[in-house]
Structures are given as structure tokens and as C-alpha cells.
Amino acid sequence: MKQTFLTLSLVLFLVNTIHAGHPENNDAGFTPLIVDGKLSGLITEGNWKIQEDGSIYLEPRKGEEGWKRYNHYLTTAEKYGDFVFDFEYKHAEGGNSGFYFRVSDSADPVESGYEVQIMDSTGVADDEMGHHDLGGIIKTKGASKNMSKPNNEWNRMTVTMKGNHLTVVLNGETVQDFDLSKEKPEGKELDAEGYLSIQDHGLPFWVRNLQVKGL
Numbered sequence: 001m002k003q004t005f006l007t008l009s010l011v012l013f014l015v016n017t018i019h020a021g022h023p024e025n026n027d028a029g030f031t032p033l034i035v036d037g038k039l040s041g042l043i044t045e046g047n048w049k050i051q052e053d054g055s056i057y058l059e060p061r062k063g064e065e066g067w068k069r070y071n072h073y074l075t076t077a078e079k080y081g082d083f084v085f086d087f088e089y090k091h092a093e094g095g096n097s098g099f100y101f102r103v104s105d106s107a108d109p110v111e112s113g114y115e116v117q118i119m120d121s122t123g124v125a126d127d128e129m130g131h132h133d134l135g136g137i138i139k140t141k142g143a144s145k146n147m148s149k150p151n152n153e154w155n156r157m158t159v160t161m162k163g164n165h166l167t168v169v170l171n172g173e174t175v176q177d178f179d180l181s182k183e184k185p186e187g188k189e190l191d192a193e194g195y196l197s198i199q200d201h202g203l204p205f206w207v208r209n210l211q212v213k214g215l
Contacts, residue, residue, distance in 0.1 A: 003106045007053040015182035021169035022158045023086055023213075030086070033076075033210040042210075043106075046072030046200045055208035058200060067096075067110070072200040074207070075106050081193035086158045087197075089207045093151045095120045096201045098138070099159060103195035109197045114140070114180065114190070116159055116168055119198075135168060135175040139185045143168075143175035154208070162215060164190060 012079070023030065033042050037050050049057050064072070079155075083101075091097065096119040102115030114137060121134035126145050130136060135143030147170040149155050158169040161180075168176035181190050198207060 016114045021172055021174055022156055023084065023211075024176070024185075027213070030084075030211040030213045034208075034214060039074075041077050041212075042074055043077050044072060044074045044200075046199075047076065048074055051206075053208075054134075055206050056210075058203075058207075060200075060202050062201075067199060067201045069200060070106070070108055070110075073100070073106075073109060073197045074200070075103075075109070075197040076195050076212070079193045079195055080161075080212065080214055082162050083196070084158065084213040084215065085196055086156075086211075086212075087198075087207055087210040088154045088156045089118060089205065090152060090154045091118070091120065091203065091205050093120060093122075094203070095151065096203055097203065097205050098199040098201075099157065100195075100197040100199065101159060101161060102191050103197055104189070104191045104194050106195045106197065109195070109199075112189075112191075113194055113197070114138070114166075114184075115199075116157070116176075118157075120151060121146055122151065124148075135170050137166070137168075137180070139174060139188070140183055141176065141178065143170070145173055145175055147171045147173045147175060160215075162209040177179065 047059050097116040100109040100113040103109045105112040117136045129142040160167040164181035166180045
């Protein structure tokens with residue numbers, strides 16, 4: 001009986017550790033953005049393909065390079081002010097993407113919003129993580145820790161905005177937690193609401209279990 005109790009306790013501990021800082025699946029108030037094998041509440045002209053397992057694969061077409069094809073980003077149809085956005089992603093070696101929020105103009109998320117960097121930061125030391133490394137806020141602040149998983153493995157990211165306060169949880173670890181209005185780059189605005197968007201960087205990329213909750 002004692003052994004059974006210890007085993008159960010270990011399982012519960014591991015489950016809680018895995019989900020630390022992330023919402024549980026199907027939490028109340030969340031809206032899934034993939035429904036019945038189709039994009040829901042998302043707009044894109046990019047080559048994002050629904051897979052049999054329900055994930056979305058970004059397969060760049062011939063000639064699609066770089067990150068300035070903003071209409072190819074995966075962008076919400078509506079704007080959000082305070083929100084929680086939760087999703088999983090993976091990429092191959094050298095992968096690069098990003099999650100954008102408070103985007104005032106969907107025609108140019110880079111200039112009109114803020115980006116949580118997603119990229120292959122394999123091997124970067126915690127104290128060397130800059131704003132262009134995984135979990136960094138571009139032109140603003142690097143992640144507190146390198147939470148990269150090996151390439152081609154699923155990562156989980158939860159981004160929360162409450163007023164001006166930003167929190168980013170990556171693979172169970174809080175890597176950003178600060179008042180964005182106090183550390184925003186000079187000349188960069190922080191609108192009260194905006195679109196949410198996942199970048200098409202012209203590289204293969206996968207996402208799944210996208211869900212959003214307005215606060």
C-alpha cells in the first residue's frame with residue numbers, strides 16, 4: 001500500500017511538473033484555433049497544411065524565403081487586449097519563427113507589434129541568451145533561461161498579457177515576467193490590443209494545440 005502511494009505521488013508530481021505554468025488542456029474559457037481539421041479564427045495566405053494528427057505544417061513553396069511576406073503569417077481574425085495564448089511548436093536544425101502580439105496592423109506585425117522569438121538556440125548558455133534567442137522579446141529583453149528542446153521535438157509556449165505585464169512560460173519554465181511598457185524600445189508603441197500572429201520565416205515549421213483565452 002505504501003509503495004502504491006509513493007508511486008501515485010511520483011506520477012502526480014511528474015504530471016504537475018510537465019504542466020507547470022501551462023494551462024490544462026480544455027481549460028474553461030479557451031478557444032481552440034483548429035477545429036475539425038480546419039483553421040478557426042485564423043487568416044493566412046501561407047502554405048500551412050493541416051496534418052492527419054491535427055498539427056499544422058508550414059511547407060515553404062518554391063521562392064518563399066525570408067520573413068517579410070506578412071500575409072503568409074498565421075494571424076487571428078480579431079484583436080485581443082489581455083489574453084493567454086497557448087500552443088506547441090517544433091522545428092528542424094536552424095529553425096526560426098516567432099509569436100507576435102498586440103499587433104495593431106496585420107499588414108506589418110514586425111513594426112506594429114511585439115515578438116517572442118522562436119528559433120534554434122541549441123547550446124547557448126543561460127547567461128548568454130539575448131533578445132534574438134529563443135524566448136527573447138525582440139529588441140527588448142532576452143529570456144532568463146535557455147529552455148530549448150532538441151530539434152524536431154515539440155516545445156510548449158504560453159504567453160500572457162495582463163495590462164502591460166507580459167509573462168512567457170516555455171516548456172514549464174517562466175522565461176519572461178515584466179512590465180513591457182517600462183522596457184519597450186524607444187519609438188515602439190504598446191497598444192492596448194492587437195492581433196496575434198505566428199511567423200512564416202520561409203522555413204519548415206510545425207504547430208499544434210493552438211488555443212487562446214481573452215481575459
